Amino acid sequence: MKRWAGLAAALVVASALLLTGTAGARQAQAQAAISLDLPRNSPLIAGQLTAVEVSVTSQRAVRGVVSVSTSSFEFGGSTVYQVPVELAAGTPVEFPLAVVAGFGGLELQAELVVGGESVAQAELRRFGDEAPGVLAAVLGVDAPGAVEMRAGTGSATTYQVSSERLETVGLLGTSYLITSPGALRSLTQPALLAVITWTADGGQLLVVGAEGSADDLLPEAWAQGPAGLGEVNYVDDSWAQSGLSLPARTIAGGAGQIDPQMLMGEVPVSSIDDLASDAGFSLPSLRSLLVLLGVYVLAAGPITYLVLKRMGSTHLAWRVLPLLAVVCTGMALVVGAGLRSDRGSSYASVVEVWPTGSKATTTILVSSTRSDIRTVEAPQAWHYTGSGQIVGWGPTSEGAVSVEPGRTGVAVSSNLTAGGAASMQLTGPAPQFDGALTIDQIVLDGATVVARVTNNSGVQLTEVVALLGTEAVEIGELADGESRSFTIEHSARLRQRLDELAAWGVNQFGGRPSRSSPIAAGVWSQWRGIEGLNAFPDGYVGVVGWSRDLEPPTSDIS
Structure with missing residues (x-):
């Protein structure tokens, strides 16, 4: 009897706590508010970051999480940004949030979550076809x-x-x-x-x-x-x-005027192919699949019939055929498990080295052999700029990519199913690469430029090319500390190919990337497409080299 009385008391206390918590959440809901704002004239360009103003207030002191989700027609589905907040009574908390614009513009839903319950909501929708302002x-x-x-x-x-x-x-x-x-x-x-x-x-x-x-x-x-x-x-x-002079570029930092080469030429458009190849994703060749199918058809048909007929046991076919199907299915499962066991994570970075500092754009592919949450952490001042999914290798992330920005860095997570994968792209400053490549001793003679490039990256660079306009000159390999002079002539913009891809011998009509190649042509083309003419501004000489020996600028992958 005492035991039951104790249980009843425990149930009463638990119910009282539950009702109190629910009432508190309802009270917070009645007294909390959240809003989203985008300054008028804010440019919205697909694949580019924009800063959204978030404001949260509560008439009670609460601790919660601001969750902002986007499904803006872009690069891999929805993203959820989560920012912890502590609100003093009646004091608003305001902060900017860097989000990625999609092809259709920006569509955001925000909520303040307190105690696991949404207590305030807001929406923001802005179309990308509106004229960009300044x-x-x-x-x-x-x-x-x-x-x-x-x-x-x-x-x-x-x-x-x-x-x-x-x-x-x-x-x-x-x-x-x-x-x-x-x-x-x-x-x-x-x-x-x-x-x-x-x-x-x-x-x-x-x-x-x-x-x-x-x-x-x-x-x-x-x-x-x-x-x-x-x-x-x-x-x-x-x-x-x-008054203000007209800016040379509507937006600083990329998304400038579209490079005609990206519209008129045949270039690799998938950044996933290179990363998937490096991560160990592969499918059996068509020949192997046809051979397996042929063997199964022969074994289940003529061979089984002839063997059973010779044994005088054709009545056993109803037992043999299901057994044969089970054996073949088991073999397929073993082969499939072997293909998945070699999968890992891979990345490719485009590092821009300027005399004033360096920045990097890194695309990372994470995979998992079981249902798991994979997280990528990046340093301070880095931002998440999009995600992609692999088509043809089963399901990838089960929901939205989760982004937790902070003053000390950013963490990006994706919930993967068994055998799934997802890609994450981040960008930010990369001071560890400052001075990795330098160009000096520049002599200009009409449309001809003579200059010297020096490799200070600490590793050997391969497939090095110099770029000016749409002209590309092969330099070859550069050992660490090595300098090389080159001559290049300026050419007009309106060309129908990316000359560096031709110099690298990249199949511009697609094709399976080589796992041994140091060139991530898809990632490179995606970066050039987003940066536009700002990638290599007219009148600027650029030098590009590749290496598999440099560490990724991101902090950690778990």
Whole structure:
């Protein structure tokens, strides 16, 4: 009797706790709110990151998770971004979130989850076919909400940035940064690095102050020459009335004007094929499958009939044929298990080495022989830029890819079924590659350029080519520390092929990649397609080399 009384008491207490928790969640739902906002004129270009403003508030102090999901017609299905938040009563929490735009634009659903229950929801939908605008970030100076651009070319929408924002999402989709020398000096080192990288990538930095008053904060070479692909200009307090010069690129950092070669030429479009080959994904050849089918048909038909007829036991066929089917099925399972056992993870990185710093775009393929969650971790200031699925090798991720961004890095997870795989693409700064390739001793003679390239990467580089316009010149192999001079002539843009692919001997009409080849042609073509003409701007000489011996810029794969 006492035992039952104790059980009843336990049930009453548990029920009371459950009801209290439910009531608390309902109360939080009535007092919480969440909103999503995208600044007007924010450009939305497929495959490119954009910064969405998230605001959360609650009339009660709560601890929860902001979950933002996207199903924006892009690169591998939906993605869920999860950010833990602690809300003080009546105090809003606001933060930017870097998300990937899809081919159709952006479609987001957000919710605040407290105690496992959704207590506030919001949506944001923006179509990608709307005309892209121009954004101007403002730091430490007064500015109107919109600034006219010169020659009647429209206006730029302004928004305020902070050191913390620069550390997390940088200046995504932004063409101008208007600031002062004092504001630049107040930035943390990671935030200042984000400004320098953005400028070198094509941004226009306007410093409201005396000429040269911020030069000591910027790369020394910028005082005497161009600021990478961007510009640094000193202006006075009347800059807003004077207007802004038309930016050379609508967006700094990629997604520039589409390269005609990517539209007119036959190029590998799948980044998955190279990674799948490296990871050990393979299928039996058609000949092997036909031989197996032929053997089964012969064994189940004429051979079984003749053997049983000679034995005078044709009545046993109903026993022999099912047994033969079981044996053949078992053999197929053994062969299939052998094919899956060799699978692992693989990656390919495109590292851009500029005099002002390096950045990398890494595509990683993860696989699992059993149902499992695989996670990729990347360093600070890195962002997830998309995912892909392998078609033809069974199911991949069971749900959305989960992204957990933070100030110390980002973690991307995918729930895989047995034998499944998924790819994840991330991008961010890669200072470990600074100076890995240098180009100097440049001599210009009309349309002909003579220059020298030096390999400082620490490993031997193969399939090295120099690029200018659409011209490619083979350099060959470069040992670590080796320098080589080359001559290249500038050529017009409108060509119908990627000359570097021809130099590398890549089958531009598809075909199975070689597992021994160091060239990830699909990953390369995808990067060139997204970067557009900004990949190799007109008038810039580039050198590309490949290696299998460099470590991936991402931190960990588990």
